[in-house]
Amino acid sequence: MRVVVPKEIKDGEKRVALVPDVINKLTRLGLDVVIESGAGVHSQATDADFKAAGATISDSEVLSTADAVLSVQPLTPQQMGKLKKGAITVSFLSPTTAVDSIDAAVSAGVTAFSLELVPRISRAQSMDALTSQALCAGYKAALVGAELSPRFFPMLMTAAGTVTPAQVLVLGAGVAGLQAIATSRRLGAVVSAYDVRPASADEVRSMGATFIELELESLEGTGGYAREMTEERAAKQRELLTPYIAKSHVVITTAAVPGRQAPRLMTQAMIDSMAPGTIIVDLAAETGGNVEGSKPGEIVTTSGGVRIWGGKDVPSQLPFHASFLYSRNVVNLLSLFTVAAKEGEAVAFNLDFEDEIINGAAVTHGGSRRGAK
Numbered sequence: 001m002r003v004v005v006p007k008e009i010k011d012g013e014k015r016v017a018l019v020p021d022v023i024n025k026l027t028r029l030g031l032d033v034v035i036e037s038g039a040g041v042h043s044q045a046t047d048a049d050f051k052a053a054g055a056t057i058s059d060s061e062v063l064s065t066a067d068a069v070l071s072v073q074p075l076t077p078q079q080m081g082k083l084k085k086g087a088i089t090v091s092f093l094s095p096t097t098a099v100d101s102i103d104a105a106v107s108a109g110v111t112a113f114s115l116e117l118v119p120r121i122s123r124a125q126s127m128d129a130l131t132s133q134a135l136c137a138g139y140k141a142a143l144v145g146a147e148l149s150p151r152f153f154p155m156l157m158t159a160a161g162t163v164t165p166a167q168v169l170v171l172g173a174g175v176a177g178l179q180a181i182a183t184s185r186r187l188g189a190v191v192s193a194y195d196v197r198p199a200s201a202d203e204v205r206s207m208g209a210t211f212i213e214l215e216l217e218s219l220e221g222t223g224g225y226a227r228e229m230t231e232e233r234a235a236k237q238r239e240l241l242t243p244y245i246a247k248s249h250v251v252i253t254t255a256a257v258p259g260r261q262a263p264r265l266m267t268q269a270m271i272d273s274m275a276p277g278t279i280i281v282d283l284a285a286e287t288g289g290n291v292e293g294s295k296p297g298e299i300v301t302t303s304g305g306v307r308i309w310g311g312k313d314v315p316s317q318l319p320f321h322a323s324f325l326y327s328r329n330v331v332n333l334l335s336l337f338t339v340a341a342k343e344g345e346a347v348a349f350n351l352d353f354e355d356e357i358i359n360g361a362a363v364t365h366g367g368s369r370r371g372a373k
Helices: 020-027 047-052 077-082 099-108 122-127 129-148 175-186 198-206 231-246 268-272 319-336 356-361
Strands: 002-005 032-036 056-058 068-070 088-091 111-114 156-158 161-163 167-171 190-194 250-253 279-282 299-301 307-310 362-365
Touching (some): 020 032, 020 319, 047 056, 077 099, 088 319, 122 319, 122 356, 129 175, 129 250, 129 279, 129 307, 175 190, 175 198, 175 250, 190 231, 319 356
Parallel strands (some): 002 032, 032 056, 068 088, 088 111, 167 190, 250 279, 279 307
Antiparallel strands (some): 156 161
């Protein structure tokens, strides 16, 4: 069975689906691993590194002979059309935004797995790429805030006087938010945070940050995510958050609802309450934005001197470790349905749809689209 890793072709994508360190986990199962030449260049993984790890490097078209294709971004419809019937793909594959790729997978008879749909259960933690990549995004968000801010993050005692620490506010205390809190704290900032799930308060406090309590109803959802809120509730939340936002020097927003547009946490009126030189880091800019006026991949400066950094391909800005983590998620999922080769037998893929993980993550199979699970 041949496992293929193509180059990522989406603009800005610098990650690779496998790194050399994990190749032996697949070859020990009896799988042949083929890497398209140059696939790991941005992640500091050279063709020589892959070859030394036991992979084959190919300069020619690699998809048509693949039994399984591992990628970060979903294959394009054109790439899906090159796959043989029964091939497997593993990638991020949002059912709401990758419709054309999913339709192409159905037409080609391909079984497509979406890492966004891996169930959030204990047994699947090692396959949870959303979590591993959110970790990277949260870390990067804190660094961006520190870099753009005209202030020091830590308190400094100098002969010229005392430098007071920056006040950092993190909205959303999921994986990305908690990592942004932890990194900002390491940099010496005074950090506070808010989340619609009161259960996250203990995690926030355990990192030395202050949890903001607004005395609103909990929006705890399934799988550790927050539920969507009504507009009335959202308006009340924005009203209560405004005083905290106004006194912050850096605000990092990380709120997301899987498969839906990001919730609007900050309006223009809230931004206008902030002092000149304040930095807003919006990690949700690509899915509609938590912040009014944010643009993916751009820094927008308001008339009041507030700068809004819109995140785009944020984990890809840390391609070495983002690929390191992602590749382990992918290998763990692939290993789940790979039957290792025994003497005199061939390695095989066993797609047992009675398995909660396989059933939950499969988007297409056997020429049809699978329903929401």
